[in-house]
Amino acid sequence: MAEFEKQPPVALPATARWHSVLRHAVGSRRSLLGAAGWVSATFIAQQTLRLVSNIILAWLLAPALLGTMLLINTLRTGGELLTDVGVGQSIVNNPRGSEPTFYNTAWTIQILRGLLLFALAIALTVPIARLYDKPELLVLLPAVAPIFILTGLTSPARFLLQKRLEVRKLALFDLASAVFGTAVQIALALYTPTIWALIWGLLIGTAGPAAASFFLIDWRSHRLRWEKEAVTAVLHFGKWVFLSSLIYFLAMNFDRLYFADAIPLALLGIYGIARTFADTITLLFQRMGSLLIFPKVSASQQRGFDLQRAIRPIRLVTLLIAATGLAFAVALADRFIFLVYDERYHAAGLFLSILLVGSWFGILSTMADAMMMGVGKPSGVAFSNGAKLAVIAVALPLLLPRYGMNAALLVFVLADAVRYAMLAWRKRGVGLSFLRQDAALTLFFFLLIFLFREATMLLGLTEGVDFWFAQARMPLA
Structure with a gap:
């Protein structure tokens, strides 16, 4: 992967220039492999927690409860992906992504999107419950709806760390979030082995990391902003991200939506x-x-x-x-x-x-x-x-x-x-x-x-x- 870094011209003799390039190449590859190691190690730890939680919940809860929560999570994920305008991808991809004006504008768009999703979730509760002929959704979907506000308020700091390739810090944050969410959900399932353990576990497990995300960077840098140029850049890049996310959701989740009725x-x-x-x-x-x-x-x-x-x-x-x-x-x-x-x-x-x-x-x-x-x-x-x-x-x-x-x-x-x-x-x-x-x-x-x-x-x-x-x-x- 050394060739990923384009070498600047240097006025050195051929041998010295070759050694300079070689040292830079080796350093770049080591850096990339080190980052890959952090991503892999923390991801494996996260997924181990997730799978252990999955096994424990399967012993504590009835299969029908897990099936109900699978449908709810699919609908939630659908709402998020079907309104994805590429906020995070724009911060990573745009040369101005690290500027406070740009990422705060992107964050403002994200907050508005979260509020819109909350309103849509409430409005669509009755049609969805009738579509699947599951009256319990009339109560469960409004209970889950605040998660859209929580994810909308989450700091754009994660995308800034991603742009800067500060992989270690981001990976550790995600691991800590996974530990917190797993502990909360298992504790609630032990206390009340009902669907509400899964609902409250989802909300609390999202709220904690959302609040903590503000401290990944200087929390005082967060401001509600609306710069026209930044809005245009986000939406222009996001139009294909939106289409890709729309199709991605349907491609990855059509099975869950279809099976829930079939x-x-x-x-x-x-x-x-x-x-x-x-x-x-x-x-x-x-x-x-x-x-x-x-x-x-x-x-x-x-x-x-x-x-x-x-x-x-x-x-x-x-x-x-x-x-x-x-x-x-x-x-x-x-x-x-x-x-x-x-x-x-x-x-x-x-x-x-x-x-x-x-x-x-x-x-x-x-x-x-x-x-x-x-x-x-x-x-x-x-x-x-x-x-x-x-x-x-x-x-x-x-x-x-x-x-x-x-x-x-x-x-x-x-x-x-x-x-x-x-x-x-x-x-x-x-x-x-x-x-x-x-x-x-x-x-x-x-x-x-x-x-x-x-x-x-x-x-x-x-x-x-x-x-x-x-x-x-x-x-x-």
């Missing part, structure tokens, strides 16, 4: 367990892309083949490690579910194995997303998510009624593969194609799944590959 809430809760684990893998790479690749590419003056050549080696190493770890996870996914969950949740075993296969294409796609955003081409991200959405929206309603839940989950693998294919095509236009590398890595990934599964069968840890096919023929819905 299958029992208990089965939705079981599916949510599998999705939580599968999404963890993709989220790690989304985080690395957002905190490292996106700001680094944005700041670089290199483009096209020069940028591709700079990225290729470390990208190969990263994806080799990812392919190996993910293939091992696929091989042991069902055994893990059987060990840590009671029999009410055992169907999540095969669900998780299937979804993790799709995560491989999700990893390839998220890395491509970050590069396309970095070179100022968010339209490619929007089109790729649109292609994924089209596959899910057409195929899922066709497969679920005819072949059941297990077969329907294969739609997500196909959809992620289509999303990646669209991004690969768009990346060729900006000189960032990695098709040969990705084809070889994908073959390597599937070969490893087979080898790991058969090896664990010989060790008596799992059944063979044929066990998956036998399970897949047993429809659950």
